[in-house]
Amino acid sequence: MPPKHRDGDVVAVIPGDWISWAHTVSAYAAFLGALVVGMYLHYHRIVQNEYYGYPIEWFPSVSSTIGDRYPERSVFQVFIAICSGPRFMLVFLWYCISNRKGSGLPKFVAGIGILRTLTCGGWTYVTSTDDHNGHDIFMVSYLVATIPWTIGCILLSPPNPDAIKYRKWLGSAFFATLVPMLYFFIQHKVHRVPGAYTTYALFEWVLVLLDVGFDAVTALDFSSFEVVIKDVKGLANGNKKRVSDTVLEKEKNQAVGQIFGTQFLWPEMLDASADVYLGFVFWSMLTSLGVTVWYFPLWHMGLSGYEVTILSSISPILLEIRPLRTLVVRNLPAVYATSIVGLLAYSIHAPESRLGAVSFGVWQSCLAWTAAWSGAKNNPAKLEAKISAWSIGLIASSIAKFAFQTNNPIWPIMNEVNGGWNKTGLFVFVLAVAKLWSGSSTSDSGSRQGSEKPKGPSVLAGLGLAGLFFGLHSLLSDSSTMISWVWDGYPIRGPMAVPHGAWTIFAMGAGLTFGLFYPNVARSWTAFGVGSVGAAVLTLFQHWFGYYGALVLTMYLMAVTPPFISNAVWFAPGRTFFVGFFFYNFLVLFHCWVVAYAFVPGGPLVREHTDWVMTTMMLMIGCGVFSALQNSGTPAKQQSFRPAANPAARRQRSYYIYILLFLQLLSASVAYMRFPSYNYTPYHKDEKLITAGIWTIHFSIDNDMWSSERRMESLIRETELDVVGLLESDLQRIIMGNRDTTQYLAEELGMWVDYGPGPNKHTWGAALLSKFPIVNSTHHLLPSPQGELAPAIHATIDAYGELIDVFVFHSGQEEDVEDRRLQSEYLSKLMGSSTRPSILLSYLVIEPGKGNYNNFVSEESGMLDIDSTDDDRWCEYILYKGLKRSGYARVSRSTITDTELQIGKFVVGQPENGNRLVSEEEVAPGLRFPQMFKGDGVRDHRYHVFDEPKYYI
Incomplete structure (x- = not known):
């Protein structure tokens, strides 16, 4: 007979903790079973990675164990399939034990639990062998979902001291393990440290054990359940307190209480999201203004007159007119809506008109945000919301650039062809403005305060804003900008744009x-x-120490944003924000002129003085600190180190914190997905061929003001370049959009990259991309007493087991004769100091056979001209020594830039050869240039000057 229960007859009674044990046993059986079978049958194969095998590597990673071979793969998948039933039951029982009326957190955590289960199935049954990208997407989604699941389970824990203790320890250990695991993964992938992958694998297995162990703790809570289900201890009726209740009661006036201790309403969340998107659009348009202005002096080789449009941001001066200020404040949605012209600019082909549209969009957007802040000065909750939306909009803009390899997808230099999401951006903007127009996101919340007369002059508050705006724009609008400041070549001794750009974004949010x-x-x-x-x-400073300073500065700039704007709105908004944006523009010009000194009046006075720029920025911020302290209340309040109570803002504040947390998770996901594979191979490894090119890329803006990275990537791929030097490649300034073309090219082409001298080295840039590992690289600034600085990279690559030196160099301009002579002597000695086979990829500004040419091609340098008979050169040259020259070609630029692509082919391991030309038919197929560029070529790229490639034996 079926057993009896005190509340009636039941068919069967299954203790609730059996669900937890079933989940734990089947999960551990899946992983450990696959490990035992794999090590017994395929030990040497599963410990082998792309660099090392046994005995250097002696323990397999989780992915190689569970996904690569039969039968361990099947063992894992069978037990994980068995685990899925208990897993769904575990999530359901947890919802039952934590749910209570009026609380949305249990439902959210349950949804996350279901998502984790589904994504686990994704990376289990779509292995990295089947689909690497698909596997990674499911895996990173699982890891990201683990964060709210862990925190949510701890907050919702029933009052069981043992369970709470175990959850805290296991959860903390899980996240702590991520740090060394990622460290050793980078040591393996980037630095190729022997044995690092085994250490990484051990931490990975610990992570698995901790993850399953965390969910196993539910057995202590589910002992109160019996399946049918009867709650014999009353924990599910919602009458008893949770850990979250205790925390919120104690911390109701602190950060945790202000975030989690409020009711969640989706309409208000959508209002906050709309405001943040408008902030994102503001920063997208402001950051696009510089790059669209830059197009004109770039082609005029000097001031063009269009530079005056950078003053588009001074529109708040109109708010000095009281009737106009009232009109703008009362019709903010309409003013926001007119800034759509800046987003529509991408549809305009003429560069001048496109710049005009962007300028108008920035004008209206600056006017709207200033009016929004000013109009909310008597409403603390509303003012904080507007400041938060604007600031988080900057973070969202930086994440968008992080995801799209430093291009913002809604910029006017983007379109459907080169990766733009302009139409999507427009659609969401219309929805955001419509939400704003509905009135809910502009409604007052919180108590009003009476008007107060601010202390001190408004110019101090304005100067503080100027320094703040400039710091946010110049340093934080792209997560890789400050990383390029501290980069100093190989071996890597500091952060990389990926994944450490996510660290910068985390510091912004913090x-x-x-x-x-x-x-x-x-x-x-x-x-x-x-x-x-x-x-x-x-x-x-450079390397990690310099980057630690960058993180400190990042946190400070973001932290001081709310108090600075809150202080500035108490002054007359027109003049205060006019001063802010006007001197911000002064700093924009200042930080551009420190490198563009050769092309602007008075430029030599600020030549190479980024330190002056940074000092001026901090002095202006100091003015803002002085003003903010004057208006912060009594000295006791200034020293309280606690925020003023603002209960009305708490619920509203929580929405922005939720958005911020989501963006941080998105940033971490992007860092994971973009992490380089480092499994690069040259195009013709059987022939031991190096195809090298030199190209002046004109700051990645083509002749029609479109971003040119994708067109460049196509040509470099199609010409099969193994090594390419890029000149005029430093885009990490406001005027160039704070971009980095080398990130996109390196990732899409599968190449190692040396960015070259950073933006704080005051050059126009030189970069190196290589299919071969870069063993070592040093950066040089050549003698330039009069003209612009000449950057050079001296890199050593490992090509087919032989060390080859590659030099990338950009000489000074034609007007600076003495500079170019000194530079030729410096580089000649540098190349002559190398006893290894060498290649120079350069921009020399000389005529073949004349003047400084004889310093570059000389006994001292030991270098030979790839084609001494080619007298149609002036800028780009390829020199070499210690290699067999196989071929030489010149490929037309189309409309990508103003300079052609020159290409040389060299065979490693063979001595220098003579100058005898041979026909293409006499050359092995693997040594030939691509046929597609013969005749009319493709997309206006073709072999030109001598129409056909040259081959030598």
């Missing part, structure tokens, strides 16, 4: 959160001192 919750600390002189030290460290 800084903003700190500024919202602790504004008195953020605006203090102590914080200013810390921020100033960070700026100095970033400016003066």
Whole structure:
């Protein structure tokens, strides 16, 4: 007979903790079973990676164990399939034990639990062998979902001290394990450290054990359940407190209480999201203005007159007219809506008209945001919401560029052909403005305060804004900008754009959160001192130490944003924000002229003085600190180190924190998905061929003002370049959009990259991309007493087991004769100091056989001209020594840039050969140039000057 229960007859009674044990046993059986079978049958194969095998590597990774071979793959998948039933039951029981009326968190955590289960199935049954990208997408989704699942389970834990303790320990250990695991993965992938992959694999297995162990703790809670189900201890009726209740009760006036202790309403969340998107559009348009202006002086080789459009941001001066200010404040949605012209600019082909549209969009957007802040000055909750939306919009813009390899997908230099998402951006903008127009996102919330007369002159508040705006734009609008400041070549001794750009974005979010919750600390002189030290460290040091300064400065700039804007709105908004944007533009010109000194009046006075720019920025921010402290209340309040109570803002604040958390998770996901594979191979390895090219890329803006990375990538791929030097490649300034073309090219082409001298080295840039590992590289600034600085890279690559030196060099301009002579002597000695086979990829500004040419091609350098008979050159040259020259070609540029692509082919391991030309038929097929560029070529790329490639034996 079926057993009896005190509440009636039941068919069967299954203790609830059996669900947890079934899940735990089947999960561990899946992983450990696959490990045992794999090590017994295929040990040497599963410990082998792309660089090392047994005995250097002696323990397999999780992915190689569960996904590569039969039968361990099947063992894993069978037990994971068995695990799925208990897993769904575990999530359901957890929802039952944590749910209570009026609380949305249990439902959210349950949804996350279901998502984790589904994504687990994704990376289980779509292995990296089947579909690497698909496997990675499911895996990163699973890891990202683990964060809210872990936190949510801890917050919703029933009052079981043992279970709470185990969850905290296991959850903390899980996230702590991620740090060394990622470290050793980078050691393996980037630095190729022997044995690093085994250490990484051990941490990976620990991660698996901790993940399953965390969910196993539910057995302690589910002992109160019996399946049919009867709650014999009353935990599911919602009458008893949870850990979250205790935390919120204790911390109701602190950060945790202000975020989680409020009711969640989707309409208000959509309002916050719409405001953040408008902030994203503001930063997208502002950052696009510089790059569209830059197009004109770039082609005029000097001031063009269009530079005046950078003053588009001074539109807040119109708010000095009281009737106009009232009109704008009362019709903010309409003013926001008119800025759509800036987003529509991409549909305009003529560069001049496109710049005009962008300029108008920036004008209207600056006017709208200033009016929004000013109009909310008597409403603390609304003002904080607007500041938060604008600041998080910057973070969203930086993440968009992180995801799209430093191009913003809604910029006017983007379109459907080169990767733009302009139509999508327009559609979402219309939805955001419509939400704003509905009135809910502009409605007042929180108590009103009476008007207060601010202390001190408004110019101090305005100067503080100027320094702040410039710092945010020049350093934080792209996550890789400050990383390029501290980059100094191979071996890698500092951060990389990927994955460490996510660190910069995390610091931005942390800084903003700190500024919202602790504004008195953020605006203090102590914080200013810390921020100033960070700026100095970033400016003066390289590698990791310099980057630590960058992170400190990042947090400070974001933290000081809320108090600065909150202070500035109490002054007359027209003149205060006019001063802010006007001097911001002064700093924009200043930081451009330190490198463009050869082309602007008075330029030599600020030549190479990025330190002056940073000092001026911090002094202006200091003015803002002085003004903010004057208006922050009593001295006791200034020293309280606690934010003023603002209960009305708490629910509203939580929505922006939720959005910020989502963006941080998105950033981490992008970093994971973009992490380089480092499994690059040359195009013709059987022939031991190096195909090398030199190209001046004109800052990745083509003749029609479109971003040219994709067209460049196509030509480099089709010409089968193994090594390519890029000149005029440093785009990490406001005027160039804070971009990095080398990231896109390196990832899409599968190449190692050396960015070359960074933006704080005051050059126009030189970069190196290589299919071969870069063993070592040093950066040089050649003698330039009069003209612009001449950058050079001296890199050593490992090509087919032989070390080859590659030099990438951009000489000074024609007007600076003495500079070019000194540079030729310096580089000649540098090349002559190398006893290895060498290739020079250069921009020399000489006539073949004349003047400085005889320093580059000389006994001292040991270098030979790839074709001494080619007298149609002036800028680009390819020189070499210690290699067999196989071929030489010149490929027309089309409309990508103003300079052709020159290509040389060299065979490694064979001695230098003579100058005898041979026909293509006499050359092995693997040594020939692609046929597609003969005759009319493709897309206006063709062999030109001598129409056909040259071959030598």
